[in-house]
Amino acid sequence: MSLHPPAKAWTYWANFLALCVLTVVTWLTARMDLGALSTPVALGIAVIKAALVVLFFMHVWESTPLTKLVIAMSLFMLTVLLTFMFTDYMTRNYDVLPPADHAAAAPGKH
Amino acid sequence: MQVTEKKHAQEAHDDHGHGHELAHHFVSVEQQHDAGNLGMWMFLTTEVLFFGGLFAAYTIYRYKFEKVFEQASNILDPMLGAINTIVLIFSSVTMAFAVRSAQQGKSKAIVAWLGATIVFGGLFLGIKYFEWKHDAQLHVFPTSDFNWTWAREKHSEGEHGGHGHDSHGPELKGYIFNSPVVPANYVESDARNPEAKQAKLFFFLYFSMTSLHALHMVIGFGVMAVIMAYAWNGYYTANYYVPVESIGLYWHFVDLVWIFLFPLLYLLGAHLGAGH
Amino acid sequence: MSTIITSAPPASAGSKDPGHGGGVDYLNHETSIASWLLTLDHKRIGILYLVAMSAMFVLGGFYASLIRAELITPKGDLMSSDFYNKSFTAHGVIMVFFVLIPLVPASLGNFMLPLMIGAKDVAFPRLNLISWYVYMIGAGFTLVALIGGGVDSGWTFYTPLSTTYLNSNVLLTATGLFILGFSSILTGLNFIVTIHRMRCPGMDWFRMPLFVWALYATSVIQLLGTPVIAITLALVGVERLLGVGIFDPRLGGDPILYQHLFWFYSHPAVYIMILPPLGVTNELISTFSRKPIFGYSMMAGASLAIAIFSFIVWAHHMFTSGLSPYAAMFFSLLTFSVAIPSGIKVFTWLATLFRGSISFDSPMLYAYGFIGLFTIGGMTGLFLSTLGTDIHFHDTYFVVAHFHYVMVGGAIVGFMGGLHFIWPKMFGRMYPEFPARMSAILIFVGFNLTFFPQFLVGYLGMPRRYHEYPDEFQVLNVFSSAGATVLGVGYLLPLLYLPWSVFFGEKAGRNPWGATTLDWTHTESPPTPHNFEETPVVTGEPYKYDTLFNKESALAGH
Numbered sequence: 034m035s036l037h038p039p040a041k042a043w044t045y046w047a048n049f050l051a052l053c054v055l056t057v058v059t060w061l062t063a064r065m066d067l068g069a070l071s072t073p074v075a076l077g078i079a080v081i082k083a084a085l086v087v088l089f090f091m092h093v094w095e096s097t098p099l100t101k102l103v104i105a106m107s108l109f110m111l112t113v114l115l116t117f118m119f120t121d122y123m124t125r126n127y128d129v130l131p132p133a134d135h136a137a138a139a140p141g142k143h
Numbered sequence: 144m145q146v147t148e149k150k151h152a153q154e155a156h157d158d159h160g161h162g163h164e165l166a167h168h169f170v171s172v173e174q175q176h177d178a179g180n181l182g183m184w185m186f187l188t189t190e191v192l193f194f195g196g197l198f199a200a201y202t203i204y205r206y207k208f209e210k211v212f213e214q215a216s217n218i219l220d221p222m223l224g225a226i227n228t229i230v231l232i233f234s235s236v237t238m239a240f241a242v243r244s245a246q247q248g249k250s251k252a253i254v255a256w257l258g259a260t261i262v263f264g265g266l267f268l269g270i271k272y273f274e275w276k277h278d279a280q281l282h283v284f285p286t287s288d289f290n291w292t293w294a295r296e297k298h299s300e301g302e303h304g305g306h307g308h309d310s311h312g313p314e315l316k317g318y319i320f321n322s323p324v325v326p327a328n329y330v331e332s333d334a335r336n337p338e339a340k341q342a343k344l345f346f347f348l349y350f351s352m353t354s355l356h357a358l359h360m361v362i363g364f365g366v367m368a369v370i371m372a373y374a375w376n377g378y379y380t381a382n383y384y385v386p387v388e389s390i391g392l393y394w395h396f397v398d399l400v401w402i403f404l405f406p407l408l409y410l411l412g413a414h415l416g417a418g419h
Numbered sequence: 420m421s422t423i424i425t426s427a428p429p430a431s432a433g434s435k436d437p438g439h440g441g442g443v444d445y446l447n448h449e450t451s452i453a454s455w456l457l458t459l460d461h462k463r464i465g466i467l468y469l470v471a472m473s474a475m476f477v478l479g480g481f482y483a484s485l486i487r488a489e490l491i492t493p494k495g496d497l498m499s500s501d502f503y504n505k506s507f508t509a510h511g512v513i514m515v516f517f518v519l520i521p522l523v524p525a526s527l528g529n530f531m532l533p534l535m536i537g538a539k540d541v542a543f544p545r546l547n548l549i550s551w552y553v554y555m556i557g558a559g560f561t562l563v564a565l566i567g568g569g570v571d572s573g574w575t576f577y578t579p580l581s582t583t584y585l586n587s588n589v590l591l592t593a594t595g596l597f598i599l600g601f602s603s604i605l606t607g608l609n610f611i612v613t614i615h616r617m618r619c620p621g622m623d624w625f626r627m628p629l630f631v632w633a634l635y636a637t638s639v640i641q642l643l644g645t646p647v648i649a650i651t652l653a654l655v656g657v658e659r660l661l662g663v664g665i666f667d668p669r670l671g672g673d674p675i676l677y678q679h680l681f682w683f684y685s686h687p688a689v690y691i692m693i694l695p696p697l698g699v700t701n702e703l704i705s706t707f708s709r710k711p712i713f714g715y716s717m718m719a720g721a722s723l724a725i726a727i728f729s730f731i732v733w734a735h736h737m738f739t740s741g742l743s744p745y746a747a748m749f750f751s752l753l754t755f756s757v758a759i760p761s762g763i764k765v766f767t768w769l770a771t772l773f774r775g776s777i778s779f780d781s782p783m784l785y786a787y788g789f790i791g792l793f794t795i796g797g798m799t800g801l802f803l804s805t806l807g808t809d810i811h812f813h814d815t816y817f818v819v820a821h822f823h824y825v826m827v828g829g830a831i832v833g834f835m836g837g838l839h840f841i842w843p844k845m846f847g848r849m850y851p852e853f854p855a856r857m858s859a860i861l862i863f864v865g866f867n868l869t870f871f872p873q874f875l876v877g878y879l880g881m882p883r884r885y886h887e888y889p890d891e892f893q894v895l896n897v898f899s900s901a902g903a904t905v906l907g908v909g910y911l912l913p914l915l916y917l918p919w920s921v922f923f924g925e926k927a928g929r930n931p932w933g934a935t936t937l938d939w940t941h942t943e944s945p946p947t948p949h950n951f952e953e954t955p956v957v958t959g960e961p962y963k964y965d966t967l968f969n970k971e972s973a974l975a976g977h
């Protein structure tokens with residue numbers, strides 16, 4: 034008896050091929066100047082590659098909902114860490130007072 | 144329910160009679176396997192957040208110092224990064240086959256595939272070693288040795304400029320990888336350049352992330368060696384292979400981290416296209 | 420669970436008369452020192468943790484008494500400011516990381532969890548033992564650092580003070596805490612897998628005792644939060660060693676980034692401290708008012724909600740540190756939302772008590788204290804999460820009083836209640852009831868006397884972390900120090916009568932409280948090495964009480 038029927042060997046090779054192709058693609062696109070798009074493209078490809086590894090090498094494709102929940106939870110927390118921290122950094126340079134008032138208020142302060 | 148109690152009673156009799164296949168506090172091999180598998184996923188969750196702290200720091204500083212981060216990234220060689228990515232992916236495939244052999248209960252095949260995984264992992268680290276050595280020549284180790292002015296100049300001179308054949312004074316050997324010592328005028332101009340600090344942050348993140356990643360690989364090698372020894376002695380069966388499956392998950396996770404490190408560190412400045 | 424069916428009557432083995440000595444139990448089946456130090460039994464590991472944490476608690480308490488002694492007078496006449504800094508840092512580091520965070524999960528949780536869900540052990544017994552050793556190693560590093568020279572950064576290790584300006588043992592302490600983190604992670608991991616995979620047949624999610632839900636929620640926080648503090652402390656260490664400047668503004672770094680990362684863990688960590696005592700309190704309230712918890716599923720859901728919410732409020736510790744005002748507003752609003760599940764819990768307990776058949780046994784006295792003190796602590800949290808008022812309160816004794824109300828009045832009092840409740844199960848003996856009630860009352864009175872004046876003195880503007888203060892604050896500080904003495908006596912009593920009772924206490928039957936969960940109804944006191952003779956099969960709700968319960972006959976073992 035086996036706890037899990039093993040996957041077909043060719044799926045692993047197909048996955049490998051796809052990952053290699055994506056690596057070359059991301060390398061080529063990175064050499065072009067895509068401007069603001071370059072990071073989203075690079076990260077988008079990375080996400081696809083990661084998904085391939087997780088789904089097929091790590092067998093999440095055929096795993097229980099619990100495993101998927103665990104993954105979702107860790108990604109959720111990672112997202113919270115990054116985005117909530119950004120609420121601070123993205124808004125640091127905004128002034129509370131509109132610029133004109135601020136300039137008027139500043140010299141008279143002390 | 145009936146079944147549960149039966150197994151339980153039988154297991155209580157020969158206490159450790161099952162050998163290692165079923166520990167005493169589990170009711171069935173399925174329960175034991177599922178527990179081990181869930182435990183490993185939980186562990187990987189903590190790893191996501193462990194690296195997550197560094198990724199968060201990277202994201203913040205990259206947002207703050209976008210331009211310098213691109214230039215600093217441009218120092219790295221995306222070609223080597225891409226080759227290493229493929230090497231690591233290949234080691235992931237061999238690992239996947241090691242787990243597959245375990246599922247089929249083929250002990251010797253486990254040993255062979257794990258061996259292959261170690262070889263390709265070793266190749267990855269070998270390439271990494273030469274990259275780091277090159278980085279040391281350019282003085283981008285984020286220590287007091289760091290010199291951004293030097294690094295940019297040497298980098299744009301390119302491969303052909305050669306390392307150490309500089310016109311700026313006598314060649315002395317530094318303490319990391321025998322890199323040439325940076326002349327005093329470079330140190331001065333670096334101290335006056337705010338961008339040098341920002342670039343140093345990039346390289347700090349680069350070295351801490353890649354070396355933490357490498358450390359994970361080395362730990363993986365150690366665990367694989369132990370598992371290979373057990374597998375050689377036929378310890379794992381189709382009913383009991385949680386350790387093999389777990390090292391598999393771990394290794395794929397290490398691969399995943401690299402899949403993100405590659406674009407974030409190497410490709411960020413690739414469009415600037417100097418040097419290579 | 421009065422409706423549990425087992426295939427055979429429990430204790431059919433016939434080898435012993437339950438709870439009346441002579442039987443084989445987990446305490447007497449092996450007695451050598453090695454059998455304790457190498458044990459894989461979750462019950463023994465729980466006790467190992469209990470002993471280690473009690474020692475740390477005494478040490479932390481010693482530093483607290485130094486602080487309170489210094490603050491009796493406005494002048495710094497007892498110690499130098501430097502030694503004062505080291506004292507409050509040692510107090511904070513020991514109490515937060517080595518006592519409060521592991522306190523309930525590692526001791527009571529380890530002991531009770533498998534018993535409550537009908538399992539023979541946790542899922543990974545070996546990891547469980549390793550986590551204790553990791554704790555001890557972490558403690559070793561930190562103690563060497565604290566005693567051999569000390570640290571004066573405060574328990575928060577704020578940068579760039581800790582990375583650039585201090586000459587004390589920051590690196591060694593950070594190493595200790597880094598190691599300690601893995602102990603916390605391993606415990607959390609073990610509990611989650613245990614709860615998912617080791618429940619006995621019939622033990623559905625909604626038939627688990629509420630303490631188990633609380634442990635589950637806590638473990639989620641431990642798993643998701645602890646790695647972030649680990650990497651953050653590692654960065655502090657590297658920064659100190661190499662001076663790379665990741666948190667140093669002179670080198671382009673951002674000290675606020677440190678605070679973000681630190682509080683991303685450390686705010687959830689306060690819920691690691693409070694959630695398990697909240698869970699214990701459910702068991703106490705239900706058992707000693709002989710009613711099922713009102714709104715079981717709300718209570719379970721509130722635990723999970725707190726665990727998730729706790730991750731999205733961290734910046735309320737940073738309102739005055741240069742956080743952008745927009746982020747401050749955002750986090751202030753989110754912080755208010757945590758009060759909702761906390762409030763649900765308090766009202767649910769009140770509804771459970773209502774028309775219950777309430778008793779005043781010592782565990783229940785602690786539970787009453789817990790409800791009151793936790794409520795005050797939580798409510799004052801709302802003062803602090805209001806942006807305007809926090810500008811005034813931040814870094815004053817008001818904050819000190821707030822978090823002592825939740826951490827001592829909440830977590831430690833809840834732990835004491837749980838410990839008294841579980842004690843007969845742990846050792847098969849009753850402690851003497853009179854001193855136990857005395858200590859519960861002393862702790863309650865002493866605690867309020869110590870910390871209520873701190874709300875007032877903080878409101879008047881006395882900053883925290885100074886060893887001198889203006890004369891007008893002296894009266895309140897003397898009250899506080901006097902209260903601390905009473906509190907100290909309250910803690911000392913259990914340290915005497917609990918160990919005494921292990922040897923000389925009255926024998927407890929398997930279920931002296933008339934509780935209805937598996938741990939009481941289906942295991943001996945103390946339990947046998949493998950907990951259950953037969954795997955129990957659960958068919959009903961966790962809380963279902965006989966209205967007729969007689970403590971005397973329960974003690975006699977029926």
Ligand code: HEM
Binds near residue numbers: 829
């Ligand atoms: C009901 C929910 C709670 C709210 C709204 C709340 C709110 C706050 C706020 C806004 C602060 C920052 C004050 C300042 O530094 O100016 C604070 C500090 C603190 N709170 Fe709470 N809190 C709550 C519950 C808890 C609980 C349950 C615990 C612990 C078990 C706790 C422990 C602490 C600690 C340790 C600090 C101070 C840390 C330091 O600066 O050293 N809080 N709380």
Ligand SMILES: [Cu+2]
Binds near residue numbers: 685733735736
């Ligand atoms: Cu907080």
